[in-house]
Amino acid sequence: MSISHSTVSSDSLTSRIAKKSLLSKVCSVQDTLKFFQDGQSLGWSGFTPVGYPKEVPVALADYVERTGKKMKFDLFIGASVGAETEDRWAKLKMINRRWPYQTGKNIAHGINTGEIDMGDLHLCNFASNLLFGFFTKNKGGKLDIGIIEVTEILEDGGLVLAGSVGVAEEICQIADKLIIEVNTTIPSYKGLHDIVRDEKPPFRRPYLISRVDDRIGTIHIPVDSDKIVAIVESKKSDKGRALSDPDALSEKIADNILDFFEMEVKAGRMPRNLLPLQSGVGNIANAVVGGLAKGKFTNVDVWTEVLQDTMLDFFDSGKLNFASATSLSLSEKGVERFHSKFQEYSKKICLRPQQITNNAEMIRRLGVVGMNTPVEIDMYGHANSTLVGGTRMINGLGGSNDFLRNCYISIMHCPSSRPTKKDPTGITCVVPKVTHVDHTEHDLDVIVTEQGLADLRGLSPKKRALEIINNCAHPDYKPILKDYLHQATNYCLAKKAAHEPHLLQKVYKMVDNLDKNGTMKIDKW
Template sequence: MGAADAAAFIAPGSTVGMSGFTGSGYPKAVPMALAARIEAEHAAGRPFQVRVWTGASTGPELDGALARAHGIEFRLPYNSDPLVREQINTGQMEYFDLHLSQVAPMAAQGFLGPLDTAVIEVSAIASDGSLVPSSSVGNNKTWIDQARQVIVEVNRWQSAALEGMHDIYYGTALPPHRVPIPILKPGDRVGEPRFRCDPDKVVAVVETESPDRNLPFRAPDAAARAIAGHLLEFLCHEVKMGRLPASLLPIQSGVGNIPNAVLGSLLDGPFERMTAYTEVIQDGMLDLLIAGRLQVASATGFSLSPGAAHRFNAEAAQFRDRVILRPQEISNHPEVIRRLGCLAMNGMIEADIYGCVNSTHVMGSRIQNGIGGSGDFARNAYISIFMTPSTAKDGHISTLVPQASHVDHIPQDVQVLVTEQGLADLRGLSPKQRARLIIARCVHPDYRPALSDYFERACAHAYGQQSPSLLTEALSWHQRFIETGSMRS
């Protein structure tokens, strides 16, 4: 049926589980039709909002369209849409940010409440009624299992060669019946290539032909190249010291321009026969696969620029044996991450001198995005690395501060910090040793004297000396930015 008829199955106040992960594999037609219906209801003076669950971020036809219609009451677990962000930060929308590995288990345990409708994009429906996933898996298995009714979008834009890349694991169970996940290497396949779906739950099938929408990655600037260089030097040193094998350990990379630049630098590095166990396959990882430097990449979805997505669709068959797409509760599962010994490389908004990392909030209270999978990987990685340029907003913000205005990752989960200024290996250091190293290696020269002065005065006058802090000054840099537009004194 058409998208408008399918959207009519979604009732006001209901909870809808949508497919999608970082702008790939999300439904396009039904959410837009639902947004149009919501706008018409609002124009008639009737309230209409829904609760939206996804895998992670989606695209403008989903989050953007529903936000423009003021149709989202509640959103989880991750967002990057600017209009949704605005409505969250102005209190118009409730938002629950949680680790991506925890979403499916919490839904299955009933902690999130009932799921009324699943709207899932697939690339095909098999003759036995099973569903061939599209360019992301995300939480789709759980949405299909838990929802009272299912709406399927079959997107002909997605490559037919995707079939066979997916590994849908049906071995999860709730406590006390859980058993180990039998993944010993990133390339292990332990599940099925398609989603199981009870045909009686399917109330609509909508055919579409619409591309995934991800923004193009910027060409690496000087800061990104410097960060990549510092990290490459560090990895080479770890291999030399015998702490990493010559092929490294499985790579995990967050999404964004800096992580993508770091992946690009591995093309010129000395490492061969690498593997990846990560959330998303972005342009830099696709380049490593094409060059043969990366043997296999396991993820839950793609995050490809338009050009890279076009290339992948044209050549998808060559990747079928080297790309595995899994449910995000498996791609991000702490048990598997710890077993494989992943190298976690993620971006951040800011860090403080003791190694607390803020990944989500600007000036303490404005959400920028969710925590995503960075917590899943950072706490369980073999080495946990966070990266950012040392300044933002044309130098008016220092990303290294006396105290983080919001903490997503505690110092025990942060082992390495990298900016274009340098790299600080924090493993085995006390808080004061960490502070001196971060100030010396990572802070921009414009802010280094002020941060050194703060730390020395804190050591002299703080209430205690384990992690010295001047409580009346610790967040003064953020307050100064809010009042004047600059952290500079």
């Protein structure tokens, strides 16, 4: 089939495609629909909804909605993408499998009712396992189609990505066919990325990154142009997340963390400009970075997964030296702000594949200080990041364990309690035993709530329990938790099995009470 590209290519698009022979691949979005079939495995670019394909997924959803045709796909994307794509696909029952992280009401519903087969994995391992072919063993380890959003195609056919990298490089390696969306609503991001091709063992070599601003790759993804079956222009913008302004609680947590940093610097365990910081997704993380922008530490570096809006404040304060991430997870307002000072910001930012940003090798070497928010933590220092009540999936593990497992100091921050409809402190975030473990007691160094900070380094389980209950639990729950610890210790001492005391037959009693009475407050164990 031949398409006259003159009918679908604009000047804005043509100017973004330096390899002129590729102009013959330019087509309309509708012309790409023929490549899709029920049962295919797809890989998309994108990460925490930035840099994902929008034109083709939306057109395909429109098509399925219009025709009622059954089209179900296995969807592999670095992390979450915009609701208008994956969440709408979920609503239209277009998703069979989804790895490894998602956001949206419909997709969460599909996962928790057994319609969508979701798998959850550390984001760095996800990238590798995708490349190794572990998800598509029945297809020789290949993907049928990769859809990649770019901002420019270079003379050699190399792809200059948009606002995220994620697993775009791995997808280009293993996809049989590639469809490229060239987004002309944003400038070319040429020079913003550092793309490293991941090799399979035994051919992996050291990543020679010893500073957050070291570059070891290319500014583009080198691809085999013969794989490209279609190029479309995208006029759609990312649906970036707006975060609320930091509230008093988040700011109290941030203050506790900044006080801790000061103490560590004073003790000589961190340099005066700290060590490279990782800051997770969400409001508390945003508040911590906001606190740093107003704080006393200067010449700070960031080695993280996503850059949220307050990171721009941090740059503007003059205190942030350089930031490395895999995604510009900015709100729509943040994107505008980023573009308005593009030359300035882009000199201080490097976007890398998630297998690099989240790689144990660099996180350990750089001595990253990692901060993430869990669903709940327990008194011995385990954390649940994914499953409410131990069974209901929210979004996924993300990169939390990539960082916390390998950090110089790993920090979990959360409120000490959350409200229910019946009780403003109906849920304690500090429990005897988390209902699901994503991070073990061996991985976490510091727990922070608005109540205070527990430094677990060098403490045995029973001492950790006291430190966490005393410093981090909400006052409403301290007596309940202390009573549990006391009873469990006596019970296990009698059995000479009290390294980490528990009453297994009662340990989830508070969860049961929450289900039945809308609060975790119980009268007795």
